[in-house]
Amino acid sequence: MSPSPRIDLPMAEQPPPERADAARNRRRILDAAGRIVAERGPDALTMNAVAHATGMGVGTVYRRFGDVASLLFALLDEREQVFQAAFLSGPPPLGPGAPAADRLRAFLHALVDRVVEQHAMLLAAEIADPCVRYTSAPYRAMRIHTAMLIGRLRPDADATTVADFVLGPCGPSLLHHLRTDRGLTPTEIKRALDQTLELYGLDARLD
CATH class of the missing domain: 1.10.357 (Tetracycline Repressor; domain 2)
Known part of the structure; x- marks a missing residue:
């Protein structure tokens, strides 16, 4: 059997290089979103809920991730x-x-x-x-x-x-x-x- 051709796959989303404070904010948002999903389920995940859990402005959460999906x-x-x-x-x-x-x-x-x-x-x-x-x-x-x-x-x-x-x-x-x-x-x-x-x-x- 001939070897499979090498292909470059797009990997799971990797954040671009970012400032340390931006990286910390991203981690805080993801951690808060993970807690909301674990404790209350995906239906409870909203940008407002994440903003409240992190103490950030909802605009900051939207700018970082765009939408709930x-x-x-x-x-x-x-x-x-x-x-x-x-x-x-x-x-x-x-x-x-x-x-x-x-x-x-x-x-x-x-x-x-x-x-x-x-x-x-x-x-x-x-x-x-x-x-x-x-x-x-x-x-x-x-x-x-x-x-x-x-x-x-x-x-x-x-x-x-x-x-x-x-x-x-x-x-x-x-x-x-x-x-x-x-x-x-x-x-x-x-x-x-x-x-x-x-x-x-x-x-x-x-x-």
Whole structure:
């Protein structure tokens, strides 16, 4: 098997270099937002609530993060970096060294686990701004990684667009519906994802 081509993935959002006071303010905002979510749930997270918890002006909080969706995604960044490290350089089959089909299946299974674990925050971020998910650095990284694996399996495919279709079932709102309204377990969802890969012809190595 030929080695996978090297690709540069956009990593989870990293703040640009900043002054020490700006970095402290960012950390204070994130810490306060994390406490609000942990104690009262994502629905309680507002810019006013964060401003009150930090003693900052609400305008400062808005200038730092823009909106609640961006703040929620910033809270998710640290875990996102751990997840990205696992599929970029961790042990196979999620990381390099396994056939593309095995890596794709392992990646989708791990993504289901991640969304289930963090469903409340991810769902709240998606509801706050449905487009943020698709334009965020973490999603772009997942799309590029998924497209790379699809390209190995189906060189004739529009890999980037197919990647969006393959990632679609792992969206927070759909997984919430499947688990809450349909009563499916994560194991049952993963089994259906395996069947989806089979239907797409992505369940066997062609390279």
